[in-house]
Amino acid sequence: xxxxxxxxxxxxxxxxxxxxxxxxxxxxxxxxxxxxxxxxxxxxxxxxxxxxxxxxxxxxxxxxxxxxxxxxxxxxxxxxxxxxxxxxxxxxxxxxxxxxxxxxxxxxxxxxxxxxxxxxxxxxxxxxxxxxxxxxxxxxxxxxxxxxxxxxxxxxxxxxxxxxxxxxxxxxxxxxxxxxxxxxxxxxxxxxxxxxxxxxxxxxxxxxxxxxxxxxxxxxxxxxxxxxxxxxxxxxxxxxxxxxxxxxxxxxxxxxxxxxxxxxxxxxxxxxxxxxxxxxxxxxxxxxxxxxxxxxxxxxxxxxxxxxxxxxxxxxxxxx
Numbered sequence: 634x635x636x637x638x639x640x641x642x643x644x645x646x647x648x649x650x651x652x653x654x655x656x657x658x659x660x661x662x663x664x665x666x667x668x669x670x671x672x673x674x675x676x677x678x679x680x681x682x683x684x685x686x687x688x689x690x691x692x693x694x695x696x697x698x699x700x701x702x703x704x705x706x707x708x709x710x711x712x713x714x715x716x717x718x719x720x721x722x723x724x725x726x727x728x729x730x731x732x733x734x735x736x737x738x739x740x741x742x743x744x745x746x747x748x749x750x751x752x753x754x755x756x757x758x759x760x761x762x763x764x765x766x767x768x769x770x771x772x773x774x775x776x777x778x779x780x781x782x783x784x785x786x787x788x789x790x791x792x793x794x795x796x797x798x799x800x801x802x803x804x805x806x807x808x809x810x811x812x813x814x815x816x817x818x819x820x821x822x823x824x825x826x827x828x829x830x831x832x833x834x835x836x837x838x839x840x841x842x843x844x845x846x847x848x849x850x851x852x853x854x855x856x857x858x859x860x861x862x863x864x865x866x867x868x869x870x871x872x873x874x875x876x877x878x879x880x881x882x883x884x885x886x887x888x889x890x891x892x893x894x895x896x897x898x899x900x901x902x903x904x905x906x907x908x909x910x911x912x913x914x915x916x917x918x919x920x921x922x923x924x925x926x927x928x929x930x931x932x933x934x935x936x937x938x939x940x941x942x943x944x945x946x947x948x949x950x951x952x953x
Contacts, residue, residue: 650679690714720746802840
């Protein structure tokens, strides 16, 4: 199946292109970029062609497209990809608003195309183990979920800190925490609130604290930041113990990770490493081919975008 990429940022260069070169599901045909020099160098390295975004849209030999552009460009180019009859794997968050998400959904349905949000972390086997432990009652009744994802971004001109580009901690890394709560707890929140500190220079949230309420008395707290030391993790608390995941969002590629099951004593569970980017693209291919897949791993983006939209700049508890 022929694949094209729109956007050649760090994630594409460091993770996506090496992953695609190691799997046979997709034939990488075209790299779409506004930077021709970069595109030509990468195209030569990976044995494909270089071109513009429009070249990708207009190509009649492309079956699917992966978009890795800044947040505010996902809708514009994602819509054109779908309208041109190509399947779409789009980086998180899918788009900026629920209205945009629903428009993409409608186009994909009308065209009979796959539309998938690229939450690559979902494809690491450690999360399936966590869900199994919860289902087996290893920590009793789940009561609380806590997650954090932060890093320090000193360059205040970085596109991740530009308001018009969908910047800020909530949209960049907070979306992981919200999605992981929904993913691990296997349910949707019924309410929530987001408290943020906005940068004087950037005008975007540089620290946000999200509180979510789920059914059956379950709560979640998510901390995200672009001006704190690098940190990631989540913990699921139950009436009889807890499950701690140390590298949920950016696990070491192909190296074992550790889950801590804390009950009457601590159990260290080692999970074999995996390349989550390879797993993500293999899953995307399986969806397109209508193969049997674990539907729980799939993210359509609509629910997460709806929550993000309601939480942005919220000052009081909002109901979903």
